Amino acid sequence: MTAASSSPSTAPSIAIIGAGPAGLFAAEILSARGCRVQVFDRMPSVGRKLLMAGRSGLNLTHSEALDRFLKRYGNAQDWLEPAIRAFPPEALRQWTERLGQPCFSGSSGRVFPKAMKASPLLRAWLERLAQQGVTIRTRHRFVGWDGSTPVFDTPDGRISVHADATLLTMGGASWSRLGSDGLWADLLPEDTAPFAPANCGFMPNWTADFAIRHEGSVLHSVGLSFGGQQSRGDLTITTRGLEGSALYALSAALRDAIQRDRQAVLTLDLRPTLSAEDVLKRLLAQRERESQANRLRKALALDAPSRELLRLATPKNATPLQLAQTLKALPLSLIGMDALDRAISTAGGVRRDAVDARLMLTSRPGVFVAGEMLDWEAPTGGYLLQGCFSTAYAAANGVLGWLESSSSAIA
Template structure:
């Protein structure tokens, strides 16, 4: 093979999509993948069903990337969710949209998405070399040198699409961060995102599997409220999960306190008034039966009374103010201290990565090194669940490919 003009390191969705759109018009593209096959992480997204993107106007996407949605605006506008659906459907892969807005391939098979990307690479003349880990990258006067175990390559343009550091068994083990540093770039602190939370002295371990919808979850650090999130919550054996926790996890560190309101829409004042009225007018009813009037699972109510020090057979007439206030506190702002986030081997995506200050948001090109690009999860970007991370991968891959195609390579 002649020396490739463009080398893309990483055969995940961002890398393959970039390769498809960068190839052609005399440009030779080589994708180097360290695993024996491409797209290992893509195959497990959405439990193997591959949540490609989300429905709605693309402007609604910007708030789903934490504090970094602004950086992605040009990429998402340049290649939208509608563009992505059209790309797949025009090539024979139909999609389906769920009531919650998630878009999947109609076959519900991530393997079909990967097969289509690989076929498009083949059609466009992209060469893919698997089972070849990159050991060294260096900028030269006329491009880049990329050295693997068996070979050394020259490239006029280099695209780093190595993914983050989560699910390392799929190949996403943080290699791109070392490459970025070797090329003079800053890498921000790496941590799990879209991660479950382990809780100290977990009070709900025996309630694992119970879930709640649209709860209000507040994040406190050193007694100061720093974030708030609304979303579904799931009790696990070691702590908390569910979209509300996963989306908040990018901001959480060990030692933080989560205060959970299990009655969304009710303030402390409104609950005090409501509970006082119910207990005063129903003195013979058990406290736990009065709590059953609220949309709360029976097993949770029993745990709540235990935590508040209220006997299960206590009647409303015997509920004193202090005990009532303890119940209200647990319902409106139950405090749980974070022990840790689930590890990089369990979190869905990586928080941190190549500093966005050093990357052009329109082209994904390095501001420090000519003809160097960073795309996908290797960047300091992490999205919410619902297809936002894959959309970012495809959109940043497309942005880099368009910039390369518009250049003089």
């Protein structure tokens, strides 16, 4: 094992492991404060998951009121709140615009760069980091510590890298082909909770034939409710089940129920803009000789998969009243989740009780954690990226505070 060369500078040296948004943002903060920063990543290039997110429009954050925004983090709200208040959505928007990427808020309140893509933002960001002296080393897989020194496997063999502090930002356990494989959890077995899919698809208790016949169909603007929570949006039928942001918003509660009870009964409102009375009036206005399918299609513009779901959930000769009531509260049993690696994000990771208020591991002084490595989850809509940036901001400032307190103690 050989030690990587070090600079003669007396500035603190920081090793950041993971070159996603959290790692790069922490590198920017720390290098701007005079630290010598090296960023390591196992992949051949950086920001791969960020670039993938930008393919459908890079949703940076959300413009809703901060108090409402914070509630999106569920059980982790009080844990993440100090970090998000210290670096809130407006700060992220301003940071993006200082990189030459103006932003806008969509009709849903989601905030995007006007370019929509992640690549212009990432290019400008990497230029800034280079100007600040940040060194990025790819194809470096973190394999653990030699005492307190980080160790990496590289194309040139195994090396150790001296660092006065280390910040881990290696992501969760989904989309391993983009770099987040979650294998780092084996290095911190006492500090981590098991991974579970979040913002994922679910498998309804319907036949394979139904999924094949309706694959790619979209249930447009349906209402969803489960466990007192509600959401609304489009659901896409796939051969693996159902996907869509409205479903992702309820994924934590649905996942927990399936793990506990082996199923979760989701309630669909196929026409949330109409009352049950309005639905009934429209059905009764149709000719009696019309088939049920034609009544539903003409009166309510229900597509084929919606009509079939309604038929399966009602008696064979359902009355208009039964159809109206079921259409507004259609039960759909979910019996499983999509694979962990296919989830947009993951729950689990470094537990709250394993880090202090500075996001430093209590078991490893001088080692900090940020981003999706931490055990929090949030729905899509800008909350995921905001959480990564805000916890990186908190951890970077935690590093600076710890370095200052350590040097003061030595002095």
